[in-house]
Amino acid sequence: MTVIARPEVTPAARWAFPQPTTSSLSNGLTVHTFDLPGQYVVALRLIVPLSVRSEPRESEGVASLMTRLLDEGTLEHDTEEFTELLERKGVAFGAGLSDGGLHVDVDAPASRLADALALMVAAIARPSFPAEQVRRLVRTRLAEIEQERASAPHRAARELAATFFHPDERAARPTAGSAETVSGLTREDVESFHATHVGPAGATLIVSGDLSGIDLDTLLAESFGSWTPGPRALPPEAEVPRRADDAVRIVLVDRPDSVQSEIVVAGPGPDRHVKPAWAPYPVLGFVMGGSPNARVDAVLREEKGYTYGMRSGFRPRRAGGMFVTSGSVRTEVTADALTILLEILASGDAGFTAKELADGVDFIVDTAPGRFATADAVAEEAAASILDGLPLDFTTTNLDRMRTLTTADLEAAYARYVTGEWTIVIVGDASAYADAIRALGQRVDVVPN
Structure with a gap:
């Protein structure tokens, strides 16, 4: 019988974004x-x-x-x-x-x-x-x-x-x-x-x-x-928009008889110019709420069955950004789902595991060649860098930096922005859960749909 030697599996070669x-x-x-x-x-x-x-x-x-x-x-x-x-x-x-x-x-x-x-x-x-x-x-x-x-x-x-x-x-x-x-x-x-x-x-x-x-x-x-150049007003310099003085509160948008509640929890986040690097933030988004195995869905979807899925991620602007978690849950579990969600988001204070780091980095880094395999994907990524005022090698340098991340890097990046000063919006039947939400001890405002 002929024995075929098992091929040796080696790590993928370093991939770089094309340069123009x-x-x-x-x-x-x-x-x-x-x-x-x-x-x-x-x-x-x-x-x-x-x-x-x-x-x-x-x-x-x-x-x-x-x-x-x-x-x-x-x-x-x-x-x-x-x-x-x-x-x-x-x-x-x-x-x-x-x-x-x-x-x-x-x-x-x-x-x-x-x-x-x-x-x-x-x-x-x-x-x-x-x-x-x-x-x-x-x-x-x-x-x-x-x-x-x-x-x-x-x-x-x-x-x-x-x-x-x-x-x-x-x-x-x-x-x-x-x-x-x-x-x-x-x-x-x-x-x-x-x-x-x-x-x-x-x-x-x-x-x-x-x-x-x-x-x-x-x-x-x-x-x-x-295309003839003419008189043109240049746009104002990018600047971080100010947060409202009363942003830290819960707003219930009342939609009577709604069978679902749309929950959004948001806090400040960085733009992609952040120092020392943007690299930890996509990984943190993946770990907290970027997949069905992430912390948020592992509890609210897989364990509790409250939602079809919720997602977390850092959303950069040209200057500044937000950290946002959003998704819908059944009306009757709204208050419980929000309580658990806030606990999960606070769990980042206790740190991140080496497996979470490896899973997040591997997913983002190893899928990059496939994500940017077509002409339109390359053009879109280059356009996104230009819109953000970034160099066209940013994608490559960011992936390289991501490969060197440690759990300490994740913890420092998370602690820098995720302080628990949340702006929370819930769209649904406020009468079904307003009292339970008020029991959380935060300011609650109810507004019409």
């Missing part, structure tokens, strides 16, 4: 190119520094409205023509607004890269903002606000922002605006905001995919090279 070739156009646009052989769908990501803090107070939501209108027509193509061109050329177009800026996302076959670049620059540099589309999207946003009110997770997120942040901070109010500020927005408001705040100077384009045989320099000169 960087260039600049004469109009001030920076271009980062990731040439990834075999990735025949090219991902384009444009990042324009922009802050919702630049919006006039009475026009909050205009930046989000402008972003949603970018694919609704250009000076060359009306709404229907632009949509048809995207479909015929096989171009996927999207745009969004985050804490760090405006991003435009385009994916297209490499063979259609010239068309994709032309459509992308037309949308960002020469949008037409048709009046009828402005009115339609204003109505859409107003309907969306009502839908958010009907959704317990969305309602909880809105109440959390309003409770956690100082009322003078833009972060305390919806990024896409409220009904009062959105309802009066006009085409002129959107066009003026675009002309004032959107331009190539300081913006960054990421090109990620198989670029063999493509003269990218020429394509960029013919497309984004035509």
Whole structure:
């Protein structure tokens, strides 16, 4: 009988995030190119520094409205023509607004890269903002606000922002605006905001995919090279939003007869610039509430059966951040679930085990090659670094630092931010548990849905 020797299993080789070739156009646009052989769908990501803090107070939501209108027509193509061109050329177009800026996302076959670049620059540099589309999207946003009110997770997120942040901070109010500020927005408001705040100077384009045989320099000169810089107001410097003076309290958003309660527990957290390193915080999120085996779900889901799942994690902003745990439980166990949850979150004070550290590090580090195996994933990660003002080797250096973490590092990082000064929001039938929640000894406020 032939005996086949068992293969030797060795640790995976060190993996590094791809590094781009960087260039600049004469109009001030920076271009980062990731040439990834075999990735025949090219991902384009444009990042324009922009802050919702630049919006006039009475026009909050205009930046989000402008972003949603970018694919609704250009000076060359009306709404229907632009949509048809995207479909015929096989171009996927999207745009969004985050804490760090405006991003435009385009994916297209490499063979259609010239068309994709032309459509992308037309949308960002020469949008037409048709009046009828402005009115339609204003109505859409107003309907969306009502839908958010009907959704317990969305309602909880809105109440959390309003409770956690100082009322003078833009972060305390919806990024896409409220009904009062959105309802009066006009085409002129959107066009003026675009002309004032959107331009190539300081913006960054990421090109990620198989670029063999493509003269990218020429394509960029013919497309984004035509984006003319004009007068542009730079966004304000990133700063940590102030927390509300009365943030440490429990807010019950009353939704009578609700069979579930949405619980959100939040405290301050770091941004990804934190010293000495960001590396401990994703691991802590995984250990506390990042998987069904994490501390939160091990008790509230697996042992108690109170929830289908709750998640914990550090949510960085461009400056500052939050540590948030959220999920839904059955109404009748709301008070008990909250009590247990707070005990679990406080358990970090007693330290973390070597197994928890190893499990968290292994999951994050060892899955990185798979997470960033496609052109769009590489482009998204690079865009996230740029939006946060981080170098493009941050992903690699962060993973390297993660490999060297000790349990003492986790304990120090957790103790630095998780102090038990919680902002707690519960959306559900307050009458079913308000008295039991008050018995916890913290300030409790009940507000209507």
